[in-house]
Amino acid sequence: MKQTLLFRQWGLSYLKAAVRDWHGRFVLMGLCMGLVYLQTWLPALVGRLQHGSAGLPLIGAALALGLKQIWTNRQKIAQLEASEPDQVIGHLLILCSVAAFPLCRFAVWPQAILWLLILAGITVSSWGIQFFTCYPLPTLLFVITAYPKPGLFARILWEALTPPLFLEQIMAQAGAAALSAVGRPAVAKGILVFLPPNGAVEVGWGCNGFNMAFTMAAAGLIMGLFYQQRWHTTLAIMAMGIVLALIFNVPRIMLLAIAAVYWGKESFNFWHGTWGGQIFSSILLTVFHYTVMTLIKRRPTKQI
Known part of the structure; x- marks a missing residue:
């Protein structure tokens, strides 16, 4: 109960801090769209697991490794600064992807592409485009996890x-x-x-x-x-x-x-x-x- 209360307080503090400036609002908008995509992404993975696919544990492991890389290098990442052009590009990526998302609900793959663009927009506007060259491994891992059927592209x-x-x-x-x-x-x-x-x-x-x-x-x-x-x-x-x-x-x-x-x-x-x-x-x-x-x-x- 105490942990739930602390998590709720942390969430409210983050929301208050996020809406103070335009960058935080764009990031929050992109993350909210990620929650919408989660309702498609997770059932697709679970459904494939029922048919004998190992996609869920593999993608889960890749996601955990990517998050671990980010957490391990969090202090170095915090020192990266996005230039003004990077922030403009990132915000445009988020805005355009969010606007197009309702039109792409007919299949999983366009939603996965838009979610990747949202993540790219958040990354570029927060830490600059140099993030991708400094940390290619977590970038690759997050790209792998975006689509619940990675084997389809390989086929x-x-x-x-x-x-x-x-x-x-x-x-x-x-x-x-x-x-x-x-x-x-x-x-x-x-x-x-x-x-x-x-x-x-x-x-x-x-x-x-x-x-x-x-x-x-x-x-x-x-x-x-x-x-x-x-x-x-x-x-x-x-x-x-x-x-x-x-x-x-x-x-x-x-x-x-x-x-x-x-x-x-x-x-x-x-x-x-x-x-x-x-x-x-x-x-x-x-x-x-x-x-x-x-x-x-x-x-x-x-x-x-």
Whole structure:
């Protein structure tokens, strides 16, 4: 009860201080719009968690690391001063984004872009544009957390840079080869894995391993930052996560093919659904964790 009262008093003090000048009013207006976006951002993350996505813990960890960086450097940040042009640019970013926000409620991504512009406006008008060059790491972390579906942008980029169904065909070939190696003759044609004469399964986007590889790369980035590893070690951890995700995806394809062809629809739906995906994810994350910790113990940490 006492903590609640202190928090309320702090909030009232902040509001009184914020409305004393135009800069505080602009910042307060931008933060209020952030509360509006929170009502879209948080349910989207929670909804994906129910479908087996690891977006909520990863984005939560990135947000916590970003806030930690800001708090650790708060005294240095307080010494930064925004020039008059910076304040004008920042206030315009906030004002234009807030004005456009009601028109962009039709989807999550335009709201995420406007929220990023509001954050940029608050930052530039408070500490100047030099903040982004002085503190690129928290900037990157906040950019990552703004959109509740960061994997979507990665998919768009991947599909723009690779031939159609590139990874799906590779996974189909790998799955068929692995099935043949364990005594289940299989043939891959395009994105289909045939187990003659019984049937076939299709390796679609959700089964090509990309989403899990992206998740493991993000987890590797966060672990590298959390354990204060050097940049080349962090890149090695991310690459390790990607490789492990693609390797673990092959037995998953094998199991789904066997379940679909021999065990029936109910078994296939289980392993293809949330519970089956969580089982594979848990095993993958366990192996990844111990592998990363072994690597970290052999490498020195960087000094911040």
